[in-house]
Amino acid sequence: MSGAIANADDIPVVLLAGGRSSRMGANKAFATLGDQSLFARIVARIAKRQAKPVALNADADWPDAKGLTLVPDSIPGKLGPLAGVLAAMQYAAQRHPQASHVATVPIDSPFFPEDLLARMAEAIHTSDEIAIAASFDRDHPVFGLWPVSAAGDLETWIVTDPKRRVRDFLARHKVRRVEFPAVQTSIGPLDPFFNVNTPDDLVEAQKWLAALEDMS
Numbered sequence: 001m002s003g004a005i006a007n008a009d010d011i012p013v014v015l016l017a018g019g020r021s022s023r024m025g026a027n028k029a030f031a032t033l034g035d036q037s038l039f040a041r042i043v044a045r046i047a048k049r050q051a052k053p054v055a056l057n058a059d060a061d062w063p064d065a066k067g068l069t070l071v072p073d074s075i076p077g078k079l080g081p082l083a084g085v086l087a088a089m090q091y092a093a094q095r096h097p098q099a100s101h102v103a104t105v106p107i108d109s110p111f112f113p114e115d116l117l118a119r120m121a122e123a124i125h126t127s128d129e130i131a132i133a134a135s136f137d138r139d140h141p142v143f144g145l146w147p148v149s150a151a152g153d154l155e156t157w158i159v160t161d162p163k164r165r166v167r168d169f170l171a172r173h174k175v176r177r178v179e180f181p182a183v184q185t186s187i188g189p190l191d192p193f194f195n196v197n198t199p200d201d202l203v204e205a206q207k208w209l210a211a212l213e214d215m216s
């Protein structure tokens with residue numbers, strides 16, 4: 001059954017790159033994996049099979065946005081990924097008024113599925129539904145399709161809910177969870193949403209990258 005969003009290419013994509021990178025100790029977007037920064041790798045991975053990213057949600061002093069529109073959080077204070085989701089929704093409402101949804105992709109998950117947006121778009125049936133990615137029975141809401149119409153509710157929730165738990169926000173809306181399979185590699189099954197938070201994660205990511213390159 002096809003959903004209300006027929007073409008994933010029409011969905012604006014915003015990269016989430018705010019936050020503190022406190023576990024990495026330096027901005028993880030510029031950590032090097034293989035011969036590229038995570039940031040460059042993610043931009044290239046999206047552009048390969050899916051819509052081109054259009055905006056980068058990051059601090060206003062970001063050094064080089066690679067031609068993407070820079071969209072800082074509208075509520076300051078590094079309040080977490082949902083503050084980036086809100087900025088993405090507000091950006092889409094202003095700059096892509098025909099879009100019912102905006103997609104968010106975090107800057108720290110270099111192996112996300114190439115069919116991510118297509119499958120997420122298929123899962124959405126009405127313009128007010130949220131789609132989030134899942135793997136190994138765990139949700140990854142930073143990979144989401146967010147209804148632009150929910151921006152007001154999200155803004156109110158961020159400002160008024162002191163805990164700002166993502167699952168509490170999701171509970172207020174109709175959510176489609178889209179489960180993605182593990183990627184089989186020579187060293188074992190890779191979670192496609194493996195994310196790089198620490199220097200040790202970066203070492204592990206290098207191993208997964210080598211295993212993936214062995215297979216290609």
Ligand SMILES: Nc1nc2c(ncn2[C@@H]2O[C@H](COP(=O)(O)OP(=O)(O)OP(=O)(O)O)[C@@H](O)[C@H]2O)c(=O)[nH]1
Nearest residue numbers: 017018019020021022023078079080081084106107
């Ligand atoms: N816009 C925005 N994005 C955020 C914020 N916090 C985290 N993110 C993004 O959300 C994704 C997941 O971030 P986390 O790893 O949970 O948090 P982090 O602040 O980047 O890193 P830690 O300080 O190590 O927890 C990444 O893509 C971050 O760039 C925020 O306050 N604003």
